[in-house]
Amino acid sequence: MDRDREDEIYEEAVDIANAYYPLQALEATDFLEQEEVENEGPSIPRAPRRHFSRDSEGKAKQLYNNYFSDDPTFPLDKFRRRYRMSKSLFIRICQGIINFNQEPIPPYFTYFKKKDATGQWGFNVFQKCTSAIRQLAYGVAPDIFDEYLHMGESTSYLCLENFCKSVLHLYLAEYLRTPNAHDVQRFISKHEEIHGFPGMLGSIDCMHGGWKNCPVAWKGQYTRGDHGYPTIMLEAVASYDTWIWHAYFGPAGSNNDINVLNQSDLFKDLLKDELPPCNYTVNELQFRRGYYLADGIYPEWSTLVKSFKNTNDLKAKKFKRFQESAIKDIERTFGILQGRFAITKNSARQFYIKMIQNIMYTCVLLHNMITEDNGRAFCELEEEYPSARRPRQLNLHERLELHMRMDKELRDKSSHHFLRDNLIEHVWSLPPNHRIRYDPTAGPSNVPEHVNDVRP
Structure with missing residues (x-):
């Protein structure tokens, strides 16, 4: 706007003010004139943008x-x-x-x-x-x-x-791919050799990551009482070699492990009935679906094996000791992940969840790449194996029926207790020192041939 136009607007405002509020208009006019005089003085120069000569x-x-x-x-x-x-x-x-x-x-x-x-x-x-x-x-x-x-x-x-x-x-x-049939059979056999659990796919648990710059409006839903500051949760499944086979990051930290499990896509292939074959024997009984070791907060599903809180039974006590020893795989994995990449342990400085997710998933990928590069991975990723099952072409009604049937099988408590009872008998038949540490330089297996012949 040019100077003449500003003068015209100023004069019109003065005329209108004099017509309605002459005293107030006089004071306002004096104030504006004084401010204009002050602005005509020497102006303070604005600091230019600093430039650093970077070599x-x-x-x-x-x-x-x-x-x-x-x-x-x-x-x-x-x-x-x-x-x-x-x-x-x-x-x-x-x-x-x-x-x-x-x-x-x-x-x-x-x-x-x-x-x-x-x-x-x-x-x-x-x-x-x-x-x-x-x-x-x-x-x-x-x-x-x-x-x-x-x-x-x-x-x-x-x-x-x-x-x-x-x-x-x-x-x-x-x-960060879904394990195929060859991968499943390989680390199932390794877990049976090391932990004594046939059919074990891995261990599942959740980890909290802090969020320093969480928006104030979101702090309530991202803060849980036992932490006292905003966190975001990571759900992961890991095998004994600390390879992370499943990672789901993003739920608010006010959730617990059950809420995160219901949101994640861990069992999406199971609900579609597209899992690779997983056949193993426990107590001379055939099972066709693997399982994950979980702690006490997780539900009693057919694919989760939990321990006991308190028990006086000798068989249950031995199973509890074996199960709690084997589930440390996921705890070791979280410790190694946070030790390698401190950004997963410190509070995130980013303002956007998407960027924090990219950082967390990148750390998980680099963790798996380092595990493979160190020669400790059970499965060789260079090998390509055909999928055991091809996705079936189903209409909407058939997909709905399949989903409901598989969801019912997944949440069946009787299957959970049946599997755990047989695992208790299987673990009871193992020697007390069955669990060994895997040595990747010792070949396919470093378990003595007579180890399963010893009885407690």
């Missing part, structure tokens, strides 16, 4: 000389300590991101190979992935490594966001 090229050479050259400054054990993985695995991830060329290329892949606003190449893929990995590993603020990488806060945050999206795009289908 991205020099820091790239320093990073290369420290870790990636033929004669690096820091040895491989220091690399594993700070990156939480081997150098070969880190380079494999970087190459997968930079070499992705499937059209259309998502923007989170192009972020790692684009030029800055001046048309110059900025930080390379090693610098950006290093910033993302360090944030996941140490759970610190994005600009904590500014002195070493010369990377600002906003750039570091974008590195973490795009790194998580890229890793999920590349490795989600492979490293």
Whole structure:
């Protein structure tokens, strides 16, 4: 608006004010004139945006000389300590991101190979992935490594966001997949050798992750009394090798394990009757559906095996000791996950649940990739086995009937007690020291052949 138009509006306002409130208009006019005189004085200059001269090229050479050259400054054990993985695995991830060329290329892949606003190449893929990995590993603020990488806060945050999206795009289908028939038979046999539980698929439990910047309006539904601060829950299923076969993250922390189980997709294949075959024998009885070990809060379903709270029966006591020993697999997995990636243990600084979910699932994928790279995984992911069952083409009425029938079988308490009673008899026939630790260097099995012949 030009100066003349402002003067016209001011004069019209004065005329209207004088017609109705002459005294108040006089005071207002004096105030406006005094303010105009003050504004005509010397104005305070606005501080310009600060610019830091960041030597991205020099820091790239320093990073290369420290870790990636033929004669690096820091040895491989220091690399594993700070990156939480081997150098070969880190380079494999970087190459997968930079070499992705499937059209259309998502923007989170192009972020790692684009030029800055001046048309110059900025930080390379090693610098950006290093910033993302360090944030996941140490759970610190994005600009904590500014002195070493010369990377600002906003750039570091974008590195973490795009790194998580890229890793999920590349490795989600492979490293967080549903186990096929071969996988099921392999870790069922391993669990029977190690824990003495035939048909055991793994252990299930939930973990809370803090949320520091939870919106005030949501704090009530994300806060539970035993924690006292907003949390988000992670449901996971893990085997003895600490491989996470199922992960469901996102429910509000005010829920318990039962609420999360009812929301997750753990039994979606069971409800569709598309599970791979799982045949095993307990007490000379054939069973065709595997189970998960769970703690006392979980419901008595046919696919969950719980322990006892208090019992005086010797058989039940031995079963309780074996079951509580075997269920520690999931507790060890949570401990290793939080130890490797402190961002899963510290309170999340992000404002959006979707970003926190991407971070958590990325940590789970990297955890499984590290487990495979260390040679401790039971199953070899390079092998491809055909699915045992193909999805059936059913109409709406048939799908509804199938879902109701399978849901009834899933929640059948009698099947739960029948399976547990037979497992109690099976465990009672095992020697007290049956449970052994798995040694991946000892071959397919390091259980003595005579171990099952010993009786208590």
